[in-house]
Amino acid sequence: MKAGVLVILVALVAGCGSEHAVGSQELPQTQANLSYTVNNPVDANRAAQDAQYWCSTRYGFRARRIQTTQTPTGAVVRYACSPR
Numbered sequence: 001m002k003a004g005v006l007v008i009l010v011a012l013v014a015g016c017g018s019e020h021a022v023g024s025q026e027l028p029q030t031q032a033n034l035s036y037t038v039n040n041p042v043d044a045n046r047a048a049q050d051a052q053y054w055c056s057t058r059y060g061f062r063a064r065r066i067q068t069t070q071t072p073t074g075a076v077v078r079y080a081c082s083p084r
Contacts, residue, residue: 039074055081
């Protein structure tokens with residue numbers, strides 16, 4: 001396998017919703033998870049930067065690492081986009 005970051009978009013669920021009440025404002029509720037396969041610290045840094053860029057430009061949110069799973073071929077790092 002080539003060194004580098006293999007990007008796998010695990011799940012992307014975007015929608016708008018809110019609890020309706022008098023005077024309430026609709027707030028978008030977005031949940032996006034991104035997974036990156038990393039083989040070394042350089043890949044891990046790149047994955048963090050890519051996730052941050054994607055979440056920021058797409059939703060204006062920050063990327064938060066939520067899980068790291070070791071595999072025989074490297075590690076899979078999952079990020080979630082969450083409000084600032």
